[in-house]
Structures are given as structure tokens and as C-alpha cells.
Amino acid sequence: MKTYGHFIHGQETPAKRGETFPSIAPVNGEILGYAARGTEADVEVAVSSARAGFTYWSSLPPTQRERTLLECAEAVEVNHNRLLDLLIDESGSTIVKARYEVLYTASVLRAAAGEVRRLYGDTLPNEKPHRLSMVVREPVGVVVVISPFNAPLALLAKMTAFPLGAGNAVIAKPSEETPLIAVEFAKILHEAGLPAGVFNVVTGFGPECGEPLLKHPGVNGVAFTGSTATGIRVGQIAIQTMKRLQLELGGKNPLLVLSDMDMAEAAEIAAIGAFTHGGQICMSSSRIIVEAPHGLAFANALANKAASLYLGDLRDERTAYGPLINQRALAKVIRHVQAARESGGQILTGGDVHHGLVFQPTVVYNPPRLGECWEEETFGPVALVTEAASLEEMITIANESQYGLSAGILTNDLKRGLSAARQIRCGAVHLGTHSFQSDPMAPIGGYGMSGIGRSGGKYSIEHFTELKWISVELGETPRPF
Numbered sequence: 001m002k003t004y005g006h007f008i009h010g011q012e013t014p015a016k017r018g019e020t021f022p023s024i025a026p027v028n029g030e031i032l033g034y035a036a037r038g039t040e041a042d043v044e045v046a047v048s049s050a051r052a053g054f055t056y057w058s059s060l061p062p063t064q065r066e067r068t069l070l071e072c073a074e075a076v077e078v079n080h081n082r083l084l085d086l087l088i089d090e091s092g093s094t095i096v097k098a099r100y101e102v103l104y105t106a107s108v109l110r111a112a113a114g115e116v117r118r119l120y121g122d123t124l125p126n127e128k129p130h131r132l133s134m135v136v137r138e139p140v141g142v143v144v145v146i147s148p149f150n151a152p153l154a155l156l157a158k159m160t161a162f163p164l165g166a167g168n169a170v171i172a173k174p175s176e177e178t179p180l181i182a183v184e185f186a187k188i189l190h191e192a193g194l195p196a197g198v199f200n201v202v203t204g205f206g207p208e209c210g211e212p213l214l215k216h217p218g219v220n221g222v223a224f225t226g227s228t229a230t231g232i233r234v235g236q237i238a239i240q241t242m243k244r245l246q247l248e249l250g251g252k253n254p255l256l257v258l259s260d261m262d263m264a265e266a267a268e269i270a271a272i273g274a275f276t277h278g279g280q281i282c283m284s285s286s287r288i289i290v291e292a293p294h295g296l297a298f299a300n301a302l303a304n305k306a307a308s309l310y311l312g313d314l315r316d317e318r319t320a321y322g323p324l325i326n327q328r329a330l331a332k333v334i335r336h337v338q339a340a341r342e343s344g345g346q347i348l349t350g351g352d353v354h355h356g357l358v359f360q361p362t363v364v365y366n367p368p369r370l371g372e373c374w375e376e377e378t379f380g381p382v383a384l385v386t387e388a389a390s391l392e393e394m395i396t397i398a399n400e401s402q403y404g405l406s407a408g409i410l411t412n413d414l415k416r417g418l419s420a421a422r423q424i425r426c427g428a429v430h431l432g433t434h435s436f437q438s439d440p441m442a443p444i445g446g447y448g449m450s451g452i453g454r455s456g457g458k459y460s461i462e463h464f465t466e467l468k469w470i471s472v473e474l475g476e477t478p479r480p481f
């Protein structure tokens with residue numbers, strides 16, 4: 001059985017204490033390998049490597065950073081199969097989702113390479129006739145990236161590539177559920193020419209490995225993607241040392257189905273939004289709001305589609321989704337469905353375990369609009385469908401959430417659709433499709449409890465650079481005394 005180290009300063013490095021923890025395949029409980037169990041001592045080594053990496057990387061001409069990131073993208077594509085197998089086994093992804101993650105990773109690295117040349121500054125008009133005023137952009141320094149389990153490669157890559165493009169060094173702390181894929185990714189980037197220390201990975205658990213990173217004075221920025229509860233804790237710690245902070249958190253995303261839609265077609269699209277990766281996606285279309293009088297017709301069409309999904313081998317192209325990540329996640333889904341059922345929601349299909357950690361695709365019609373199933377993230381294949389009398393009421397229901405990550409609107413009526421898009425309080429609204437959309441150049445992030453800041457393209461670059469005002473006095477300094 002293979003034991004993986006951290007990836008520090010260009011090589012695999014065992015934990016200082018020599019401890020490891022297993023990486024377990026959610027599909028069958030098999031141990032895939034052991035990862036280094038990081039603690040404060042490992043964090044010390046990683047930070048000193050990243051500080052050295054930052055000094056070197058930030059001094060390189062942009063063209064060199066650009067070329068290296070392009071070579072990294074190439075290497076990800078060449079090593080497609082190396083990443084694909086780990087993604088399927090470690091995160092329970094289907095082959096289709098795993099393939100998407102690898103392609104997205106290459107594309108995000110290319111997008112970051114493109115941003116390297118766009119670190120623009122400004123010259124400012126100013127009050128003093130003899131002052132030249134400039135604003136320059138500089139990398140913040142060492143950025144810690146703490147990533148979740150659900151898209152363990154694509155999200156890690158997105159959170160890492162743009163800070164690197166801006167000239168920062170990165171230390172990643174991946175989810176304890178998916179440590180191996182992160183180490184493999186780091187190895188591939190290093191083999192492609194990313195210099196030692198520029199991208200380090202320490203593996204381990206939040207409190208004992210993540211928190212020392214958040215507290216370390218040698219770390220300047222934090223990009224966190226995960227649950228809102230953890231994000232709050234991360235923010236509380238990171239603010240003590242004034243780290244640049246980006247938080248991408250949970251969602252309970254509305255999908256609006258307007259009355260002009262063909263309900264069978266709407267159900268096909270909604271099923272992708274609700275059931276991709278078994279609903280373990282922050283932008284899943286989990287609350288579906290249908291304009292009257294089509295609520296039940298839509299819900300029945302979605303239930304038919306859901307009941308037809310094939311849940312087989314992860315390497316079978318037909319498989320819609322695989323297992324939830326662990327027993328705790330399954331218990332939460334069961335609890336939410338039970339709460340919806342007990343409070344009067346009608347389970348049109350599903351509602352139970354399919355096999356192992358795989359939960360049946362579930363459609364609940366008319367659940368009460370309160371309680372944990374409606375208000376909290378379920379992170380499972382559960383679509384809640386409710387009917388509303390008017391577009392105004394649909395928007396009110398959409399906005400009845402502590403979250404504000406992403407929304408979808410299904411309509412062919414551009415005027416009504418765009419008007420709703422402007423009124424929904426979310427970081428993204430997608431017209432003509434479901435709520436789960438991604439693009440390396442788009443600003444991803446949320447309103448309310450869905451987070452702070454935006455990642456992607458120039459928005460990440462802005463976030464992970466400092467602005468410095470430099471002025472030159474070309475005349476005489478005024479001497480009032």
C-alpha cells in the first residue's frame with residue numbers, strides 16, 4: 001500500500017511526527033493509500049519553503065511565469081489518466097465528472113497564464129501639480145489554499161492557479177477525504193517545471209494542520225472553499241493576523257421554472273442541476289420554484305427523469321452519479337429527507353439509500369418552506385420542488401435564504417428572465433439553464449452566508465494582489481513650518 005508524503009519544496013516529505021491517515025474510496029471502503037498527517041511542525045517547513053519560493057517566483061519576468069503555467073496545463077493533459085483514476089477512486093466521481101475536472105484544470109491553468117501579463121497599475125491625476133502618482137500591483141506573498149472534497153482537483157487548481165499567476169507562492173491543505181489527488185497534482189506541476197517551493201501541499205485535518213497555517217505570520221493570504229460553518233472559523237482565525245481572505249462557502253440554490261417552459265424539457269435540465277455528483281456541488285439546484293399552475297406537472301416530470309437515472313459502476317459512462325463522500329454525509333441526507341417527509345413534503349420518487357453510500361435521486365414536492373431540509377445545504381441528490389403563484393413570489397422565495405451563491409432561470413422570455421436575474425440576490429444567475437455553471441474567467445462567489453470575495457480570472461488576480469501607491473515629488477516639498 002502506497003504511503004504519500006506532503007509535497008514540500010519539490011519533493012514528497014513524510015510528516016515530522018511520522019503519522020499518516022488512510023484515504024478511503026467512498027465507493028467500497030477500500031484503503032487507497034496513506035497520506036502524511038500534518039501538524040504545526042510540517043506547516044513550519046512548508047511556510048519556509050513557500051517564502052523562498054515566493055522570493056524566486058515573484059522575481060521572474062511575467063513571460064517566464066506565463067510559460068511555466070502553460071507547461072503545467074500541458075502536463076495535466078498528458079497525465080490525464082494518472083489523475084482520472086485517483087479522482088474516481090478517492091472522491092467517488094463518475095468518469096464523466098472526473099474527465100471534466102481534468103479538462104477544467106488544464107483550462108484554468110491556461111486562463112491564469114493569460115492573466116500574468118495583465119497585472120496593470122495606474123497613474124493618477126492629482127491635486128499637486130508637481131507630483132507624479134502611480135499605483136502598482138504586487139503579489140500578496142504566500143497564499144494558503146484550503147479546499148473541499150467535492151471537486152478536489154478542479155477547485156484546488158482554480159484556487160491555486162490565479163494566485164500563482166499573480167506571482168504568489170501557494171501552500172494547499174486539501175480535504176482530509178481527498179489528500180492523494182492533491183499530492184499527485186503538485187508532483188505533476190513540479191515535473192512540468194514549477195520551481196520548488198512555489199506550490200506546496202500539506203495533508204491532514206482542519207484543526208491540527210489547517211489552523212497552524214491560518215495563524216502563521218509567514219502566510220499573507222487565504223483562499224478557502226468549504227462549508228459556511230468552517231468558513232466562519234477560518235475567517236475568525238485568519239483575521240487575527242490580517243490575512244487577505246477569500247471565502248467560497250455553501251449554497252441552497254434556487255432554480256426558477258417559468259410558465260412558458262415545456263415542463264418535460266425543464267425537468268431534463270433541472271435533473272442535471274440537482275443530481276450531478278449526487279448533489280455534492282455547492283451550486284446544485286436544490287430548491288426548484290415552479291410558476292403556477294405547473295408545479296405538480298414539473299415535479300412529476302422530474303421524478304420520472306430521476307427514477308430513470310442509472311447508478312452503476314463509476315467507470316461506466318451511463319452512471320449518473322456515485323456515492324456520497326462518507327457515512328456522515330449520508331446520515332445528513334437521510335435526516336433531511338426524513339424531516340421533509342415528516343413535515344408534509346410529498347416524496348415523489350427516491351427517499352432511501354440505493355446501495356452503499358449511494359442515495360436514490362429524490363424529488364420532494366411541496367415541502368414546508370422552513371426547517372433544515374429547506375434552509376440548510378443537504379449536499380445530496382435531493383430536489384425540493386415548490387409552486388409559486390407569480391414571478392414576484394418566485395423571486396421572494398428564491399431570496400428566502402441565508403445563502404446567495406448561484407441561481408438558474410428556465411424561460412424563453414428574456415424580459416421576464418432578465419428582470420428576475422436582476423432581483424435575485426446571488427453571486428451568479430444563469431438564464432436558460434440550471435444553477436451549476438463554471439468558467440475559469442467568471443467571478444465565482446456569493447452573497448450573504450455564501451462567502452466573501454470572488455475567484456476566477458482577473459477577479460482572483462485583484463484579490464491576491466496588493467495595491468501600492470507610489471508618488472514622486474517633482475517640485476519642492478511644501479514647508480508649512
Ligand code: NAD
Pocket residue numbers: 146147148149150151155173174175176204205206207210211214225226227228230231233234248249250251281282283377379405444445450451
Ligand atoms: P468543510 O468545510 O468540511 O472542509 C473544507 C476544508 O476545510 C477541508 O480541507 C477541511 O480539512 C478544512 N477545515 C476543516 N476545519 C478546519 C479548520 N478548523 N481550520 C482550517 N481548515 C479546516 O467542507 P467540505 O465538506 O470539504 O466541502 C463541502 C462544502 O464546501 C459545502 O458546504 C459546499 O457548498 C462548499 N463548497 C463551496 C464552493 C463554492 O465555490 N462556494 C465550492 C465547492 C464546495
